Amino acid sequence: MGFVNEVVSDEDIARYNLPFKPGDGRYWTRDRELDCYLWGGIMQSYAFGYDPEGQFDFYLEGILLRVYLNMGSGSESFKESPYRIVWKEVAHIQPFDLGGLSKQAVFSTLKAALLAYGFDGRENAFAPIRQVSFEF
Numbered sequence: 713m714g715f716v717n718e719v720v721s722d723e724d725i726a727r728y729n730l731p732f733k734p735g736d737g738r739y740w741t742r743d744r745e746l747d748c749y750l751w752g753g754i755m756q757s758y759a760f761g762y763d764p765e766g767q768f769d770f771y772l773e774g775i776l777l778r779v780y781l782n783m784g785s786g787s788e789s790f791k792e793s794p795y796r797i798v799w800k801e802v803a804h805i806q807p808f809d810l811g812g813l814s815k816q817a818v819f820s821t822l823k824a825a826l827l828a829y830g831f832d833g834r835e836n837a838f839a840p841i842r843q844v845s846f847e848f
Contacts, residue, residue, distance in 0.1 A: 715828035775811030795839035
């Protein structure tokens with residue numbers, strides 16, 4: 713089936729002990745067959761001059777990883793088609809030992825999740841035609 717962007721169910725909020733209130737309508741990127749999810753988003757603060765970065769909780773094979781990604785040079789306007797999202801590098805992952813998972817498994821599954829996530833992990837209404845690429 714692969715990764716899809718969907719609203720988190722109340723059952724999954726309880727199952728994974730997620731920090732949401734039931735019925736909140738929060739989105740995540742989920743692969744049910746793998747029992748894997750990606751939740752978080754792109755954080756940016758133009759006021760403080762910070763470059764945008766991805767901050768995600770990534771659940772894979774029963775291990776919860778906190779992943780920080782630096783963004784590369786992508787689109788600057790939603791008018792661009794396709795809208796380009798470039799993930800430059802994995803800046804940091806906790807736990808450092810990846811919970812015993814292989815780096816190859818984590819990175820390949822993370823890339824698959826980010827492809828589905830697109831720009832915002834929802835309907836991608838702002839960037840319906842998008843191109844996601846990786847430099848790592």
